[in-house]
Amino acid sequence: MHAFRRLLITDLRNRRNTIIATLIAFVLLHAAIAILTYQLRLPSDAYGFVMVMNITLFSIVLLIPFLHCFSTWREEWKQHSIYHLLSLPVHRNYLLMSKYISIVLEVVLITVVMIAGLWMQYKLSDGMLFRAEPLITFEWSKVVLVLKLLLVLTSVVFLSSLSMFIGKCCGRLSLGATFVSFICGLLVGVLAFANFPSIVTLAILSLAYFLVSMYLLEKKVGV
Structure with a gap:
């Protein structure tokens, strides 16, 4: 388990700067949408477009961890670090699972920012952005x-x-x-x-x- 923890920490460290930059950019985008929505005082029928824009941004940002699924292995071979990993006396499933967890964690963090951003927009729009009742039950x-x-x-x-x-x-x-x-x-x-x-x-x-x-x-x- 100690070897697996070290592999996971290494994978997270390798993606740390990208994850932080992605989350900061996503937070700023949500803040910009929320401020514009609040300042412009949009009519009720315009909030559908705001939701479409939110979902589109979410889908685009999710492309980053999706591409990471491929780049994480490609970088290992490009830097020849894969040969060191494969020579370690650890189970191969450790390598797969550590990369899997790092990618899932990245997706979860992006989703948390998405939920927080939508909730902030919901409050600023006085509940006009979407119906919250079906979601919280x-x-x-x-x-x-x-x-x-x-x-x-x-x-x-x-x-x-x-x-x-x-x-x-x-x-x-x-x-x-x-x-x-x-x-x-x-x-x-x-x-x-x-x-x-x-x-x-x-x-x-x-x-x-x-x-x-x-x-x-x-x-x-x-x-």
Whole structure:
């Protein structure tokens, strides 16, 4: 566990400046939207556009941890630090899980800023931005939705690692192989969930991507 903690701290330290800069920029964007909304005193029918703008910004900012799913492994090989990591007497799943947790933590922090920003805008708009009552009431369906979103995030992170490892096995065609394998894995996941829409399906997909990534990391792209 001590080795895993050190790997996780290293991954977080490597992303520290980017995470801090992203969060500060996102906070400033939310503050700017809130101030403009409050100062302009928008009519009630204009708040729909404000929500669309918030969601668009949130989606754009989430691209940063998504790209990190690929860049975190690419940087390891570019700096040759991956060979040091693979030579350490630690389980390969430590490497996968430390990067997974660092990415999930990044997404969680961005989501927390998003929620805080929306709540601030809600207060300044005197409750006109959205209906808060359905969001703050407890329902098990909301818990299930959160679990599904977490499993979707998990499957995407492990699929990204899997795609990078497949690309690494293909040598000069690594970029193309990474892209094609990611799209194919994404299509498989979408089709599986479309036919069997349940938490179990997402959990199986996440586990499958994790196990194949483990195999490739141990047998195909290791030292």
